[in-house]
Amino acid sequence: MEELSRAGKQALKSQPFSALMGARLTSLSEGKAVLEVPIREELLQQNGYVHGGVISYIADNALMFAGGSVLGPAVLTSEYKINYLRPASGETLVARASVVNAGRRQAVCRCEVFTTGAGRKETFCAAAQGSIVSVSAPREA
Amino acid sequence: MEELSRAGKQALKSQPFSALMGARLTSLSEGKAVLEVPIREELLQQNGYVHGGVISYIADNALMFAGGSVLGPAVLTSEYKINYLRPASGETLVARASVVNAGRRQAVCRCEVFTTGAGRKETFCAAAQGSIVSVSAPREA
Amino acid sequence: MEELSRAGKQALKSQPFSALMGARLTSLSEGKAVLEVPIREELLQQNGYVHGGVISYIADNALMFAGGSVLGPAVLTSEYKINYLRPASGETLVARASVVNAGRRQAVCRCEVFTTGAGRKETFCAAAQGSIVSVSAPREA
Amino acid sequence: MEELSRAGKQALKSQPFSALMGARLTSLSEGKAVLEVPIREELLQQNGYVHGGVISYIADNALMFAGGSVLGPAVLTSEYKINYLRPASGETLVARASVVNAGRRQAVCRCEVFTTGAGRKETFCAAAQGSIVSVSAPREA
Numbered sequence: 327m328e329e330l331s332r333a334g335k336q337a338l339k340s341q342p343f344s345a346l347m348g349a350r351l352t353s354l355s356e357g358k359a360v361l362e363v364p365i366r367e368e369l370l371q372q373n374g375y376v377h378g379g380v381i382s383y384i385a386d387n388a389l390m391f392a393g394g395s396v397l398g399p400a401v402l403t404s405e406y407k408i409n410y411l412r413p414a415s416g417e418t419l420v421a422r423a424s425v426v427n428a429g430r431r432q433a434v435c436r437c438e439v440f441t442t443g444a445g446r447k448e449t450f451c452a453a454a455q456g457s458i459v460s461v462s463a464p465r466e467a
Numbered sequence: 468m469e470e471l472s473r474a475g476k477q478a479l480k481s482q483p484f485s486a487l488m489g490a491r492l493t494s495l496s497e498g499k500a501v502l503e504v505p506i507r508e509e510l511l512q513q514n515g516y517v518h519g520g521v522i523s524y525i526a527d528n529a530l531m532f533a534g535g536s537v538l539g540p541a542v543l544t545s546e547y548k549i550n551y552l553r554p555a556s557g558e559t560l561v562a563r564a565s566v567v568n569a570g571r572r573q574a575v576c577r578c579e580v581f582t583t584g585a586g587r588k589e590t591f592c593a594a595a596q597g598s599i600v601s602v603s604a605p606r607e608a
Numbered sequence: 609m610e611e612l613s614r615a616g617k618q619a620l621k622s623q624p625f626s627a628l629m630g631a632r633l634t635s636l637s638e639g640k641a642v643l644e645v646p647i648r649e650e651l652l653q654q655n656g657y658v659h660g661g662v663i664s665y666i667a668d669n670a671l672m673f674a675g676g677s678v679l680g681p682a683v684l685t686s687e688y689k690i691n692y693l694r695p696a697s698g699e700t701l702v703a704r705a706s707v708v709n710a711g712r713r714q715a716v717c718r719c720e721v722f723t724t725g726a727g728r729k730e731t732f733c734a735a736a737q738g739s740i741v742s743v744s745a746p747r748e749a
Numbered sequence: 750m751e752e753l754s755r756a757g758k759q760a761l762k763s764q765p766f767s768a769l770m771g772a773r774l775t776s777l778s779e780g781k782a783v784l785e786v787p788i789r790e791e792l793l794q795q796n797g798y799v800h801g802g803v804i805s806y807i808a809d810n811a812l813m814f815a816g817g818s819v820l821g822p823a824v825l826t827s828e829y830k831i832n833y834l835r836p837a838s839g840e841t842l843v844a845r846a847s848v849v850n851a852g853r854r855q856a857v858c859r860c861e862v863f864t865t866g867a868g869r870k871e872t873f874c875a876a877a878q879g880s881i882v883s884v885s886a887p888r889e890a
Contacts (some may be wrong), residue, residue, distance in 0.1 A: 343518035346487075346509045366612055368487045377484035378531075378544050379524030386519050403519050407548030407689040407830050409716045409739060411707045411709045412836060426720075426735050427693045434735055437720070438708075453708050456735045457691060457828060457880075472778045490881075499784055546739060548689055549863040550880060552850045567861075567876050568834045575832045575876055577859070593847050597738075597879045598687060598832060625800035628791045650769045659766035660813075660826050661806030668801050685801050689830030728819075 330354055334391055337399060347383055351391060357425040359391035362418050365441070376414035376441070376451075385437045385454040388421035393433035393458025396425055404432070406456020414451040416441030423454075431460040471495055475532055478540060488524060492532060498557040498566040500532035503559050506582070510560075513536070517555035517582070517592075528576045529562035534574035534599025540605055547597020555592040557582030564595075572601040612636055616673055619681060629665055631675060639707040641673035644700050647723070658696035658723070658733075662714040667719045667736040670703035675715035675740025678707055686714070688738020696733040698723030705736075753777055757814055762823060770806060774814060780848040785841050788864070792842075799837035799864070799874075808860045808877040816856035816881025819846035819848050827855070829879020837874040839864030846877075854883040872884035 334354040338344050338361075347369070352361040363369070363384050370379040386403050394401040423437035439452040479485050479502075488510070490574040491515035504510070504525050512518040528543050535542040564578035580593040616636035620626050620643075629651070635642035645651070645666050653659040668685050676683040705719035721734040757777035761767050761784075776783035786792070786807050788836070794800040809826050817824040846860035862875040 337513060341518060342509050342511045343520055343719065344512075345517040347520070368483050368654055370483045371485075372478060372481040377482060377524075378527050379484055379488070379520070382523035382527055383518075383520030387522055390519075403551060405548065405550040405828065407546065407737065409546040409708075410544060411716060426691075429694075434693060436735075436737075452710055453718075453737065455689065455691065455718075455735065526841055546687065548878065550849075550878065552857060567832075568873055575834060577876070577878075594859075594878065596830065596832065596859075596876065619795060622795040624791050624793045625802055626794075629802070651863060652765045652767050653767075654760060656764040659764060659769070659806075660809050661766055661802070663802075664805035664809055665802030669806055672801075685833060687830065687832040689828065691828040692826060 328393060329358070333399060334380065336360070344387065347380065349384065349387065354391055354395055356395050357392060359388050359395060359423045361388040361391065361421045364414060364418055373413070374415065377418055378410060380419065381410065381414060381439050381452050382408055384419055384421040385452060386441055389435045389454060389456050390421035390436045390458055392423035392425050392435045395415040396428045396432065397433055397460045398462065400460060400462045401458050402461050406454050406457045408452055410452050411450055414441045414449070416446060416449065417443035433458045458467040471497070471536060474540060474584055485528065488521065490525065490528065495532055497536050498533060500529050500536060500564045502529040503531065503564045505559055506557060514554070515556065518553060519562055520550065521560065522555060522580055522593050523549055525560055525562040526580055527592060528580045529564035530576045530595060530597050531599055533564035533566050533576045537569045537600065538572070538574055538601045539603065541601060541603045542599050543602050545598040547595050547602045549593055549595040551593050552591055555582045555590070556592065557587060558584035574599045612677060615681060626653065626669065629662065631666065631669065636673055636677055638677050639674060641670050641677060641705045643670040643673065643703045646700055647698060655695070656697065658701055660692060662701065663692065663696060663721055663734050664690055666701055666703040667721050667734060670705035670719045671717045671736060672740055673740050674705035674707050674717045674721065678710045679713070679715055679740065679742045682742060682744045683740050684743050686739040686741045688736050690734055690736040692734050693732055696731070698721045699725035700727060715740045753779070753818060756822060757782070767810065770803065772807065772810065777814055777818055779818050780815060782811050782818060782842045782846045786809040787841055788839060796836070797838065799842055803834060803842065803860055804833065804837060804875050805831055807842055807844040808862055808875060811860045812848035812858045812877060812879050815846035815848050815858045818853045819881045820854070820856055820881060821885065823826065823883060823885045824881050825884050827880040827882045829859055829877050831875055831877040833875050834873055837864045837872070839869060839872065840866035855879045
């Protein structure tokens with residue numbers, strides 16, 4: 327399990343965009359992933375809330391890590407949908423994803439995105455569902 | 468029309484995250500929006516392709532601008548789904564969104580995301596569909 | 609609670625299409641709904657499995673009943689997405705839906721669809737997520 | 750092309766549920782499919798409009814026929830999302846689907862659902878997007 331977590335952290339580190347986002351993989355176990363992004367000014371939209379693109383990023387990536395935890399490291403998000411639930415503000419954006427069903431080469435996963443912060447309770451901001459596919463074989467269009 | 472385009476550019480500029488992404492609103496007319504992001508190292512994933520989070524960002528934001536072009540400037544993406552079609556690489560990421568159907572307070576929009584570059588033909592990378600809602604009244608959870 | 613369940617059964621009975629499908633609302637409580645459809649020859653596709661349209665029907669309707677349990681009876685499905693997981697066969701199709709997040713006029717709900725039958729364990733066939741909206745005010749396009 | 754259309758009609762006929770729905774494949778060519786369902790009392794919901802389950806059925810099936818027109822006859826809908834746009838009433842429900850992008854084993858397709866009738870113009874009722882997959886190899890969960 328620790329190995330899985332270490333491999334996941336390595337995978338996240340190898341994504342330049344995840345570095346730009348400041349993402350941290352705080353937990354990875356079989357079928358579950360937790361990803362966090364500290365909220366900073368650069369990640370906001372016009373009203374001072376976290377930009378939807380950041381919420382999509384963290385949901386998409388958490389779905390992928392959850393799927394990868396059962397399919398192996400060579401995976402991609404094939405498709406997903408997201409419902410934004412309420413404006414996101416706070417100190418940290420947290421995405422918790424889990425596998426709903428896994429086959430040999432595809433996993434359907436779900437994710438919930440929250441904001442947290444010192445002295446405040448979690449706020450539920452978005453819910454996503456999507457398919458992660460194994461790409462050990464060459465990916466097709 | 469020029470006024471719409473000017474207002475759109477102003478709106479994009481007021482989003483710190485869109486500045487971080489380097490996004491440009493290259494066209495905005497009634498029911499249509501084109502958004503571009505120059506591809507740079509920081510926006511990539513582990514295999515050297517544009518990170519899915521960037522593609523989601525541009526799709527989501529283009530959907531929102533298309534919806535806003537008919538609903539007015541105070542809009543939010545309520546939900547969307549995206550299918551990734553193939554790895555994205557090139558010089559520029561381009562998202563073209565259009566309104567499929569609009570009511571008074573909600574617009575269903577679609578978006579296609581491409582990559583372009585000098586001397587190469589466009590590559591179709593992702594297709595999205597979602598709902599944009601007017602938030603002139605206070606938004607509810 | 610029994611009143612909610614009674615009202616739900618009444619609502620289902622008032623849908624001619626649900627009668628054609630043979631649907632039964634086996635449980636309805638605040639935030640949760642269980643809908644069942646006995647599997648019969650007429651509901652199958654070419655390979656002898658339950659047709660995707662039947663699975664979509666039961667998922668959509670279960671999402672709507674779950675949403676209606678918190679929003680009130682005058683609700684409609686606004687949008688949803690569904691992932692089919694495996695071929696569905698057995699005696700009964702069962703959809704269990706629950707509210708993920710509810711505002712005053714909109715509820716985001718999720719649903720899992722299973723098949724069951726005497727002497728066999730449940731098979732997980734589809735997962736859905738969507739938005740249910742209140743239409744006490746006149747619905748807009 | 751006529752052969753494609755004939756094979757499609759045969760495929761539709763082999764689905765007992767499509768017979769129950771009264772569906773007709775009025776057109777099938779490479780990358781495009783048109784499916785129709787005559788609207789009758791049994792297909793309605795409580796307010797006298799076509800039930801969402803019927804709209805989902807026709808969208809899902811039209812997506813599948815469009816995908817099958819480029820991938821071959823052994824295909825299944827893997828996943829889709831649908832936005833309902835307005836209540837559907839009239840004489841005939843019409844779904845027009847087309848391929849957005851096709852690989853060797855997967856096609857992303859879109860569909861628009863309308864109602865038509867003598868002396869009335871078409872009403873746009875729903876928009877869908879989803880993935881169709883080839884199942885010539887044994888399908889995995």
